Amino acid sequence: MSLLEVEDLAVHFPITQGTLVSRTVGHVYAVDGVSLTIEQGETYGLVGESGCGKSTLGRAILKLTEPTRGSVRFDGRDVAALKGEELRKARRRFQMVFQDPLSSLDPRQSVESLLQEGMKAHGLTGGHARLQELVDAVGLPKGSLRRYPHEFSGGQRQRIGIARALCVEPDLIVADEPVSALDVSVQAQVLNLLSRLQAELGLTYLVIAHDLAVVRHVSDRVGVMYLGGIVEEAPAGDLYADPQHPYTKALLSAVPTPDPEAEDRRERILLAGDLPSPAAPPSGCRFHTRCPWRQADRCATERPELRQLEGAPAGHRVACHHAEAIKAGTIRPHEVDATLVDEAAGFPVDGPDHASSVQEILGR
Amino acid sequence: MSALLEVEDLKVAFTRRGEPDSVAVDGVSFDVQPGEIVGLVGESGCGKSVTSLAIMRLLPERGNRVTGSIRMDGDELTALSDGQLRERRGRDLSMIFQDPLSSLNPVITVGLQITEVLTRHRGMDKKAARAEAVELLDRVGIPDPRRRLDAYPHQLSGGMRQRALIAIALACSPRLLIADEPTTALDVTIQAQILDLLKQLVAETGTALVMITHDLGVVAGLCDRVNVLYGGRIVERAERHELFRAPRHPYTHGLLGSIPRLDGPPGEDLAAIKGSVNDNLPWTSACAFAPRCPNALEVCTSVTPAPVEDGRFLRCHNPVGAS
Ligand SMILES: Nc1ncnc2c1ncn2[C@@H]1O[C@H](COP(=O)(O)OP(=O)(O)OP(=O)(O)O)[C@@H](O)[C@H]1O
Ligand SMILES: Nc1ncnc2c1ncn2[C@@H]1O[C@H](COP(=O)(O)OP(=O)(O)OP(=O)(O)O)[C@@H](O)[C@H]1O
Ligand code: SF4
Ligand SMILES: [Mg+2]
Ligand SMILES: [Mg+2]
Numbered sequence: 064m065s066l067l068e069v070e071d072l073a074v075h076f077p078i079t080q081g082t083l084v085s086r087t088v089g090h091v092y093a094v095d096g097v098s099l100t101i102e103q104g105e106t107y108g109l110v111g112e113s114g115c116g117k118s119t120l121g122r123a124i125l126k127l128t129e130p131t132r133g134s135v136r137f138d139g140r141d142v143a144a145l146k147g148e149e150l151r152k153a154r155r156r157f158q159m160v161f162q163d164p165l166s167s168l169d170p171r172q173s174v175e176s177l178l179q180e181g182m183k184a185h186g187l188t189g190g191h192a193r194l195q196e197l198v199d200a201v202g203l204p205k206g207s208l209r210r211y212p213h214e215f216s217g218g219q220r221q222r223i224g225i226a227r228a229l230c231v232e233p234d235l236i237v238a239d240e241p242v243s244a245l246d247v248s249v250q251a252q253v254l255n256l257l258s259r260l261q262a263e264l265g266l267t268y269l270v271i272a273h274d275l276a277v278v279r280h281v282s283d284r285v286g287v288m289y290l291g292g293i294v295e296e297a298p299a300g301d302l303y304a305d306p307q308h309p310y311t312k313a314l315l316s317a318v319p320t321p322d323p324e325a326e327d328r329r330e331r332i333l334l335a336g337d338l339p340s341p342a343a344p345p346s347g348c349r350f351h352t353r354c355p356w357r358q359a360d361r362c363a364t365e366r367p368e369l370r371q372l373e374g375a376p377a378g379h380r381v382a383c384h385h386a387e388a389i390k391a392g393t394i395r396p397h398e399v400d401a402t403l404v405d406e407a408a409g410f411p412v413d414g415p416d417h418a419s420s421v422q423e424i425l426g427r
Numbered sequence: 428m429s430a431l432l433e434v435e436d437l438k439v440a441f442t443r444r445g446e447p448d449s450v451a452v453d454g455v456s457f458d459v460q461p462g463e464i465v466g467l468v469g470e471s472g473c474g475k476s477v478t479s480l481a482i483m484r485l486l487p488e489r490g491n492r493v494t495g496s497i498r499m500d501g502d503e504l505t506a507l508s509d510g511q512l513r514e515r516r517g518r519d520l521s522m523i524f525q526d527p528l529s530s531l532n533p534v535i536t537v538g539l540q541i542t543e544v545l546t547r548h549r550g551m552d553k554k555a556a557r558a559e560a561v562e563l564l565d566r567v568g569i570p571d572p573r574r575r576l577d578a579y580p581h582q583l584s585g586g587m588r589q590r591a592l593i594a595i596a597l598a599c600s601p602r603l604l605i606a607d608e609p610t611t612a613l614d615v616t617i618q619a620q621i622l623d624l625l626k627q628l629v630a631e632t633g634t635a636l637v638m639i640t641h642d643l644g645v646v647a648g649l650c651d652r653v654n655v656l657y658g659g660r661i662v663e664r665a666e667r668h669e670l671f672r673a674p675r676h677p678y679t680h681g682l683l684g685s686i687p688r689l690d691g692p693p694g695e696d697l698a699a700i701k702g703s704v705n706d707n708l709p710w711t712s713a714c715a716f717a718p719r720c721p722n723a724l725e726v727c728t729s730v731t732p733a734p735v736e737d738g739r740f741l742r743c744h745n746p747v748g749a750s
Binding site: 219246247277303315324329331 | 614617
C-alpha cells in the first residue's frame with residue numbers, strides 16, 4: 064500500500080461578483096483532476112510554472128483547502144472522512160514546509176517556544192534536550208533556541224521551518240518551494256539537509272518547486288503540472304533523459320544551465336504567448352493553445368489522459384494524444400501564433416478614464 | 428576599440444547619522460565595449476543593483492556617498508549636472524528592472540508611456556510617435572500591438588509587461604542598456620522568450636547590454652564577459668567560456684559547485700558553501716569571503732587582496748588551482 068494515494072483531486076475556487084448579493088460568475092480551476100501516489104520513503108517532485116496549481120494541490124492533500132472532488136488516502140485512510148480528534152492525530156503525521164520561512168514563523172516567539180508550541184498542539188512534550196537535538200539535527204548554531212526568527216539569515220530560518228515540521232515526528236513532509244527564496248550557495252545546504260534527514264528518519268517528501276534542476280536533484284519521481292493537471296509523470300532520470308510531453312520538452316529546453324558550451328549547442332523550444340488563465344482553461348488538451356506539435360484532430364476537443372507509451376519504462380506516463388508520433392518524429396513542431404492573456408479577463412477591473420496626456424495625470 | 432562605458436574604482440557608501448557608513452560597493456571597476464554583453468553576477472546583497480543605480484544616478488538623493496569615475500564615450504558622467512544626465516538617460520543609456528509593474532505607471536496606458544519618451548527625447552509629433560510605438564511593441568514581440576497601445580499595465584501578463592518595458596527602454600535606440608534581473612520574476616518558459624528577445628535586439632541594434640543576475644545559467648548562455656561580485660567587490664572577471672571552464676576564485680568555484688544540474692548525478696550531496704553572506708556583514712577590510720572560504724589563509728582576514736590582471740581579473744590570496 065502506498066503512503067499517499069490521491070485520486071481525481073480537484074479544487075475549483077469560485078469567482079464572485081457583487082457586494083450586496085454576491086453571485087458566482089465563474090471558477091478558477093486551480094487543480095482539476097490530479098491522481099498520484101507516493102510510496103513510503105520516496106520523494107515525489109512536483110514542477111510547473113506559476114499558477115499551475117502546485118501549492119493548491121499540496122494544501123488540498125494536507126486538508127488545508129477543501130477539495131471540490133476526488134479523494135486523498137493517507138496510509139489507507141480517507142482523509143476527507145477524518146474529523147475532530149482523528150483529524151488532529153492524522154495531521155501530526157503530515158507537515159508542511161513553506162517557501163517564505165519568515166512569514167510562517169511568529170516573530171514574537173523564540174525558536175524554543177515555536178517548537179514547543181508545535182509539539183504541544185499534538186500532545187507531545189519536548190524537554191530541552193529533545194529541542195536541542197532538533198536544532199542540532201537541522202544544523203542551527205548553538206544558542207539558537209533562545210533567539211527569535213528575525214535574528215537568523217534566510218537559510219537558517221528555513222532550517223527553523225524544517226525543525227518545526229520535524230518536531231512532531233511526521234511521516235510525510237510537503238515542502239512548498241523550500242529553497243526558492245534562498246541564495247544558491249545556501250540553497251545547496253538546505254537541499255543537502257533535506258536528503259540527510261530523509262535518509263536518517265525515513266521521511267516521505269512531496270517537494271513542490273518551479274526549478275527543474277532542484278526537483279531533478281531531490282526527487283525519485285517527478286510530475287509535471289500544467290494548468291491544474293499532471294501532463295507527464297516519470298522516474299526523475301527518465302523524465303529528463305526522455306521527455307515525452309511537448310510541454311515538458313519546452314520546459315526542459317528553457318532552463319538555463321551554467322555551462323556555456325551546452326548553452327551554445329542548445330536548441331530552445333520557445334513557446335509562444337502567455338500561460339492561459341486557470342479561470343478559462345483551454346478546451347481539450349490544456350496545452351493546445353501553445354503546443355508546437357498540436358494537430359487538427361483531438362487536441363482542441365478531447366482531454367488526453369495520462370497513459371504509458373509502448374516500450375516506455377514502468378511509471379513513465381504522458382497525457383498527449385500524439386506522443387507516439389512526436390517521439391517517432393513523424394509529426395514535426397510548427398509555428399504557433401501567440402495568444403495573449405488578458406490578466407484582467409474574468410475579473411472586472413475599473414481602469415481609470417482614458418487620460419489624454421501623461422502630464423495631465425502626473426500634474427506636471 | 429575604445430570602451431563605451433568605463434567604471435573605475437566606484438564606491439558607494441550609505442550614511443546614516445550616528446552610525447558608521449555602510450559600504451555597499453567597494454572599488455568596482457569594469458568596462459563595456461560597444462555591442463558587448465557584460466554580466467554582473469552574485470548573490471543577494473553583493474551590490475549589483477547599487478552599482479547599476481549609481482551608474483544611472485538613480486540612488487536616493489540623500490544618505491549616500493558615491494565616488495569614483497563613470498565614463499561614457501570618454502565623457503565623465505559624474506561631472507554632468509542632473510539635467511544633463513537626465514538628457515543622456517533614455518537617449519544614450521537606459522535601464523530595465525526586475526519588476527516591470529513598479530517601473531510602469533499603473534494609471535497610464537502602455538502606448539502613452541512609450542509615445543511620451545518619443546515626443547520628449549526624439550521630438551516626434553503625436554501621430555509619428557504612435558506609429559513608432561506600434562513598431563516598437565511589434566519588435567519586442569507583443570502580438571496585436573495596435574490594440575495593446577491602449578492597455579494599462581495591469582492588463583498585461585508579467586512577460587508582456589517586461590516586453591513593454593524593454594520597448595520603452597529601446598525607444599531612443601540607446602547604446603547601452605542595463606538590465607537588473609529582468610527575468611527573475613518570470614516563469615522559465617517566459618524567461619527563455621525574454622532572453623531570446625534581448626539577444627536578438629543586441630545583435631540587430633548593436634546596443635551594449637549589462638546583464639545583472641544571480642543566475643549563473645542565464646550568464647552562461649548570454650554574456651560575452653562575466654564579472655562575479657561578492658561583498659561589494661568584483662572578485663573575478665573572465666570571458667564566459669573561460670570562467671565556467673576554470674573558475675579561479677574560491678567563491679566562483681563554490682557557487683558553481685552548489686548548483687544542482689539538470690544533467691548532474693541525482694541524489695548526491697551538493698558541494699555547498701558554508702555559512703551565508705550575512706556571516707560577515709559589515710566587513711571592514713580583508714577578503715569579504717574569508718569566513719566562508721575553504722582556501723582561506725591567515726592573510727585573508729587581515730589584508731585586502733589586490734586586484735591582479737593576468738589573463739583574467741582576480742582578487743584572491745589563494746585562488747583555486749594555485750599551488
Ligand atoms: N484561495 C484562493 N482563491 C481563489 N483563487 C486561488 C486561491 N488560491 C489559489 N488560487 C488560484 O489558483 C491558481 C493556482 O494557484 P497555486 O497557488 O496553487 O499555483 P502554484 O502552482 O503554487 O503557483 P506558484 O508557482 O506561483 O506558487 C492560481 O490561478 C491562483 O490565483
Ligand atoms: N538605500 C539603501 N540604504 C542603505 N543600504 C542599502 C540601500 N540600498 C541597498 N543597500 C545595501 O547595499 C547592499 C547592496 O545592495 P544591492 O541592492 O546592490 O544588492 P544586490 O546585489 O542587487 O542584491 P539582490 O540580488 O538581492 O538584488 C546591501 O547590503 C543592501 O542592504
Ligand atoms: S495533445 Fe495535442 S496539443 Fe496536447 S500536447 Fe499533445 S500534441 Fe500538443
Ligand atoms: Mg505555489
Ligand atoms: Mg538587486
